[in-house]
Amino acid sequence: MRQWQTYIPNGSLLCVVEASCCEEYILCNEGGEHFIRRQAADGIYEETARGPYMRAATVWVRLSAGHVHQREAAS
Ligand SMILES: [Zn+2]
Numbered sequence: 001m002r003q004w005q006t007y008i009p010n011g012s013l014l015c016v017v018e019a020s021c022c023e024e025y026i027l028c029n030e031g032g033e034h035f036i037r038r039q040a041a042d043g044i045y046e047e048t049a050r051g052p053y054m055r056a057a058t059v060w061v062r063l064s065a066g067h068v069h070q071r072e073a074a075s
Pocket residue numbers: 021022067068069070
């Protein structure tokens with residue numbers, strides 16, 4: 001399992017590189033560091049795989065592929 005940590009801004013401008021379906025996982029660039037950010041159920045942002053672009057992007061693709069899209073409930 002991947003380790004998620006509470007997202008702590010490093011003071012640089014946060015740029016969204018790519019957002020997965022439903023914006024479940026956001027690939028971010030913050031002062032040259034790349035990482036994946038997600039919003040936990042309680043609204044707190046969490047991050048993982050902080051580091052070089054290729055590493056973060058690879059993890060992001062893998063996470064995005066595991067997304068199960070929930071269609072709008074046909075109630
Ligand atoms: Zn989706």
